[in-house]
Amino acid sequence: MPFKKLHADIKEILESLEITIPTPFQSKSIPVIKSGANIYCTAPKDSGKTTTLVLTTLHKLKCQQVGVAPRALVLVENSEKALALHDEFIKLSKYDAVRVYACDDREHxxxxxxxxxxxxxxxxxxxxxxxxxxxxxxxxxxxxxxxNIDDAEFLVDKTAYAAVMAITQSIHKCQYVLYSEKMNPMLKRFEDYFMQFAKVVSVK
Known part of the structure; x- marks a missing residue:
């Protein structure tokens, strides 16, 4: 059971929210993400992709604060999605366990x-x-x-795609996990850059 092998704090939160049974996508993806590989995760809407992103990120950071520099980065399409994802992290993590910050593009x-x-x-x-x-x-x-890149389909926009390419060039070593509803050629192209030896977890 993927949930049983997550950090104790996460299991406690899931139990309090009465989330006990993983979706088929979560059963398939969580163990692979925990392995540390670069991964393309594809599944239809409402398969549990966002919850998977939150749980595996919290688990990777051992549900604790360390230093001042970010240890996890999540790219999203817009500020609304950033703020919504921030709320999901807060809901699924213990109060003050980790510091989650969502950038609002409308701020200076x-x-x-x-x-x-x-x-x-x-x-x-x-x-x-x-x-x-x-x-x-x-x-x-x-x-x-x-x-992580959540709902990565938005990268068909050339400006967003170019920005991701520039960002990844400044990162030396890191696990990359891309979430989308379907695999497309544009996402596949990342294999030549930062998604080397990527695995694919797919649920239809």
Whole structure:
């Protein structure tokens, strides 16, 4: 059972929310993500992809605060998705267990930069914002352990795609996990860059 092998804090939260049975996608994907490989995760809507992203990221960080630089990065399509995902992390983690920060594109970049400098474990943002932070030396990627892209279909946009390529070039070693409803040639192309030796977990 994938949930039984997660960090004790996560199991406690899941039990309190009465989430006991993993979806078929979660049963298939969680053990592979925990292995540390680069992975393409494809499954239809409402298969449990977002919950999987949250649970495996919390597990990777051992549900604890460490240092000031982000150890997990999650790219999303827009600020609304960033804020919604932030709420999911808060719901599935113990109070103050990890520091989760969602970048709102409507805020000034200097404000985002100063708040990130105060210490963040999980950073959620759009590719455009992360790229801008890197250019302004407002983001330290040296401690990253896991890099997720949620609903990666939005990367068909050339600007977002180019931003992801630029971001990944600044990262030396990290696990990459991409979530989407379907695999497409644009996502497959990442294998030549940062998704080397990637596994595919697919549920239809």
């Amino acid at each position: 970049i200097d404000l985002l930069k100063s708040e990130i400098f105060e210490g963040v474990d999980i950073l959620i943002a759009t590719p455009k914002t992360v790229n801008k932070l890197l250019l302004l030396e407002g983001l330290n990627t040296t401690q990253l352990k896991i890099f």
